[in-house]
Amino acid sequence: MNIQQLFGIELPIIQAPMAGVQTSAMAIAVSNAGGLGSLPCAMLTPDGLRTELRAIAAQTTRPYNVNFFCHQPTEPDPVREAKWRAALAPYYAEFGIDPATVPAGGGRAPFSAEVAGLIAEFKPPVLSFHFGLPPPALLARVKGWGAKVISSATTVEEARWLEAHGVDAVIAQGVEAGGHRGIFLSDDLSTQLGTMALLPQVVRAVKVPVIAAGGIADRDGVVAALALGAAGVQLGTSFMLCAEATISPMHRAALQSRRAEHTTLTNVFTGRPARGMYNRLMKELGALSDAAPAFPFATAALAPLKAAAEKLGHDDFSTLWSGQNATGCRAIPAADLLRSLVPA
Amino acid sequence: MNIQQLFGIELPIIQAPMAGVQTSAMAIAVSNAGGLGSLPCAMLTPDGLRTELRAIAAQTTRPYNVNFFCHQPTEPDPVREAKWRAALAPYYAEFGIDPATVPAGGGRAPFSAEVAGLIAEFKPPVLSFHFGLPPPALLARVKGWGAKVISSATTVEEARWLEAHGVDAVIAQGVEAGGHRGIFLSDDLSTQLGTMALLPQVVRAVKVPVIAAGGIADRDGVVAALALGAAGVQLGTSFMLCAEATISPMHRAALQSRRAEHTTLTNVFTGRPARGMYNRLMKELGALSDAAPAFPFATAALAPLKAAAEKLGHDDFSTLWSGQNATGCRAIPAADLLRSLVPA
Numbered sequence: 001m002n003i004q005q006l007f008g009i010e011l012p013i014i015q016a017p018m019a020g021v022q023t024s025a026m027a028i029a030v031s032n033a034g035g036l037g038s039l040p041c042a043m044l045t046p047d048g049l050r051t052e053l054r055a056i057a058a059q060t061t062r063p064y065n066v067n068f069f070c071h072q073p074t075e076p077d078p079v080r081e082a083k084w085r086a087a088l089a090p091y092y093a094e095f096g097i098d099p100a101t102v103p104a105g106g107g108r109a110p111f112s113a114e115v116a117g118l119i120a121e122f123k124p125p126v127l128s129f130h131f132g133l134p135p136p137a138l139l140a141r142v143k144g145w146g147a148k149v150i151s152s153a154t155t156v157e158e159a160r161w162l163e164a165h166g167v168d169a170v171i172a173q174g175v176e177a178g179g180h181r182g183i184f185l186s187d188d189l190s191t192q193l194g195t196m197a198l199l200p201q202v203v204r205a206v207k208v209p210v211i212a213a214g215g216i217a218d219r220d221g222v223v224a225a226l227a228l229g230a231a232g233v234q235l236g237t238s239f240m241l242c243a244e245a246t247i248s249p250m251h252r253a254a255l256q257s258r259r260a261e262h263t264t265l266t267n268v269f270t271g272r273p274a275r276g277m278y279n280r281l282m283k284e285l286g287a288l289s290d291a292a293p294a295f296p297f298a299t300a301a302l303a304p305l306k307a308a309a310e311k312l313g314h315d316d317f318s319t320l321w322s323g324q325n326a327t328g329c330r331a332i333p334a335a336d337l338l339r340s341l342v343p344a
Numbered sequence: 345m346n347i348q349q350l351f352g353i354e355l356p357i358i359q360a361p362m363a364g365v366q367t368s369a370m371a372i373a374v375s376n377a378g379g380l381g382s383l384p385c386a387m388l389t390p391d392g393l394r395t396e397l398r399a400i401a402a403q404t405t406r407p408y409n410v411n412f413f414c415h416q417p418t419e420p421d422p423v424r425e426a427k428w429r430a431a432l433a434p435y436y437a438e439f440g441i442d443p444a445t446v447p448a449g450g451g452r453a454p455f456s457a458e459v460a461g462l463i464a465e466f467k468p469p470v471l472s473f474h475f476g477l478p479p480p481a482l483l484a485r486v487k488g489w490g491a492k493v494i495s496s497a498t499t500v501e502e503a504r505w506l507e508a509h510g511v512d513a514v515i516a517q518g519v520e521a522g523g524h525r526g527i528f529l530s531d532d533l534s535t536q537l538g539t540m541a542l543l544p545q546v547v548r549a550v551k552v553p554v555i556a557a558g559g560i561a562d563r564d565g566v567v568a569a570l571a572l573g574a575a576g577v578q579l580g581t582s583f584m585l586c587a588e589a590t591i592s593p594m595h596r597a598a599l600q601s602r603r604a605e606h607t608t609l610t611n612v613f614t615g616r617p618a619r620g621m622y623n624r625l626m627k628e629l630g631a632l633s634d635a636a637p638a639f640p641f642a643t644a645a646l647a648p649l650k651a652a653a654e655k656l657g658h659d660d661f662s663t664l665w666s667g668q669n670a671t672g673c674r675a676i677p678a679a680d681l682l683r684s685l686v687p688a
Binding site (some may be wrong): 155156157169174175176190191193194195196197198199200204214215216217218220221224225226228229261262264265279287302323325327 | 349518520526535539541542544545559562568569609622631668669
C-alpha cells in the first residue's frame with residue numbers, strides 16, 4: 001500500500017512538520033495541492049493550536065497531518081541546570097545579561113490527554129509523532145476517531161517497535177534529516193543510519209508502509225527512495241524557503257550559503273540531538289555537549305542570548321535546522337515545489 | 345559518461361577493495377564477470393603485491409582496480425604510544441601478555457615511488473586511492489601509463505578537491521560505507537554525509553563521473569544510486585560472504601547475525617575512523633577514543649590481544665568491518681552476486 005492509498009491523497013509526498021519555520025499556511029498549501037501538509041504542534045499553546053486547526057479546517061477539505069512530540073516529560077534537574085548555566089556564563093557576561101533574570105523552563109510539552117481533548121473536535125486525519133508514541137490509551141483514543149498514526153524510526157529496531165505498537169506507517173528517518181532525530185529506544189547516536197541503508201532494511205523488517213525521510217531534496221531523490229521500497233517520501237528542508245515559510249531572514253540566508261554544506265547533530269539547543277547548520281554555540285561548547293540539560297530544558301537559558309545576538313545580526317545562538325541536502329530549496333510557492341517533486 | 349565507458353567494462357559495478365577480507369581471487373572473478381574487481385594493496389608486502397598482480401595478469405584480460413592508501417606518513421609519537429599502551433594495559437593483564445614483548449609499528453604504508461615502480465610493469469588499468477591522492481609527480485607517473493585514477497570524497501569539498509587534482513572519477517563515499525572513511529581534508533566527523541545527501545550534491549559539484557558508495561546492498565540500491573545521478577556504484581559489504589572472500593569465520597558469523605544492524609565509526613583499530621560492527625573494544629574504550637594513536641599505529645599493540653581473544657573464540661579485539669547495510673550479503677560466487685546487482 002502506498003501513502004496515497006493510506007492517507008487518501010494524490011501524491012506520494014509529505015511536507016515534514018517544521019516547528020519555528022512554518023505554520024498552518026504551508027500545511028494548507030501542500031494539502032490543497034495533493035500532498036500531505038503537516039502542522040508542527042510541539043511548540044504551540046492550546047490557544048495557538050486551536051487557532052491553527054481552525055485555519056486548516058477553514059481552508060482545506062483534504063487530509064492533513066498534525067505532529068506532536070511524545071518524549072517522557074521530566075522535571076528540571078537543578079544540578080544539570082546549574083552546569084548548563086555555568087557553561088553559558090561567559091556568554092551572559094559578553095552580552096551584559098544578568099543570569100538571575102533568565103527563567104528556566106522547557107517549552108515543548110509532550111502529547112497529552114488535554115491535547116487529545118482539544119484536537120478531538122477537529123479529528124485530524126493523520127497524526128505523526130516524534131520520539132516514539134504516546135501511551136496506549138491515548139493512542140487508542142486518537143485512532144478511535146479514525147486518524148492514521150505514523151512515527152519516525154531511526155533504526156530497524158525502532159521500526160519493529162513502532163509496528164508492534166500499532167502505527168499505520170513508519171517513517172524511516174535517515175541520519176541526513178534536519179531537525180530533531182526521532183531516536184527513542186537508545187541515546188547512542190552511533191546507531192543512526194543513513195537513508196540509503198536504513199530505508200531498505202526497514203522495508204524488509206516491517207509489514208506496514210514505510211515513508212522515507214532524510215537527504216531527499218528533489219524529484220531524483222523521490223525516485224531513488226521509491227526504488228528502495230518507500231511507500232512515500234517526507235521532505236522538510238526543501239520546503240524551508242517556500243513562500244509560505246515563516247523562517248527567519250538569518251536562517252534563510254544561511255540555507256542559501258555554503259554554510260548549508262555543513263550541518264551537525266547537536267544537543268545544545270534543546271537537550272536532544274537535532275541536525276542544524278554549524279554555528280558558534282556548537283563550535284564552542286561542542287555540538288554534542290555533556291553540559292546540555294535534558295530535553296527540552298536547554299532552550300530557556302539560551303533565549304536571551306539568541307535575542308541579543310540576533311539584534312546584532314549574528315546567528316551564533318540560533319537554531320539553524322537543516323538536513324544534509326539543502327540543494328532542493330526554492331523560493332517558490334509550496335504547491336509548485338510539491339509538484340516539482342512528483343516522479344513523471 | 346558512465347563507468348562502463350570510463351573503464352571499458354560491461355556493468356556499472358565496482359567491487360570495493362577490502363583489505364583482510366579478499367584477495368586477487370575476488371577481483372579476478374568480478375572483472376571476468378564484467379564488473380570492476382579491486383585488489384586492496386595497503387597491507388601487502390612488495391612480494392605479496394607482485395604475487396597478486398601476477399595472479400590477476402594470469403587470470404583475466406579485463407580491466408581491474410588496485411587500491412592504495414595515501415595518507416601522510418608520520419613517525420610514531422612516543423607520548424601517544426604510551427597513552428595507547430596504558431589504555432590497553434588492563435587487557436594485556438587479562439590475557440597474561442607481557443607488554444614489553446609487544447612490538448610497536450604500523451603496517452600500512454602509503455603509495456610511494458617504490459610501489460609505483462613495482463606495479464609499473466603490470467600497468468593496472470585503474471588505481472583507486474583512499475585518504476586523498478598521492479603527490480602530483482607520483483600521480484602523473486601513474487597516469488602516464490594510461491591508468492584511470494579515482495578516489496573517495498566524503499564531503500562536497502573533498503569532491504571538488506579531487507576533481508581539481510586530476511581524478512578521472514570521484515567515489516562519493518556516504519557515511520553508511522564500511523571500513524575506513526576516505527575523509528582527508530578534515531578530521532571532523534560531523535562533516536560526513538549520508539549517501540542520499542552526498543551523492544546528488546557531488547554530482548552537481550563536479551564534472552567528472554561520480555561513483556556511489558555507502559549503504560548500497562542490492563539491485564534496488566543500484567537503481568536508487570543511478571537515479572541520483574551516479575555513473576556507477578561501488579559495493580563492498582555485499583561481497584563479504586562470497587565464495588572468493590577470505591573473511592574470518594568470526595567476521596562471517598557476525599555479519600550473518602543481528603549484530604550487523606549496529607555498526608559504528610571507530611578509530612580504535614587503526615587510528616583513523618572506520619566503520620565496523622560494534623564490539624567490546626569499541627564499547628570499553630569508546631568507539632572514537634583520544635587514546636588511539638595516529639593512523640596506522642593503533643594496530644600493532646592490538647595484535648596479540650586479537651590473537652589471544654580469537655583463540656578463545658571471542659572477536660572482542662577483531663576488526664569486524666561492515667557497512668550499515670549487510671542485508672545484501674550472500675554466500676554465492678562473486679560473479680553471481682555481481683549479476684544479481686545489475687538493473688534490468
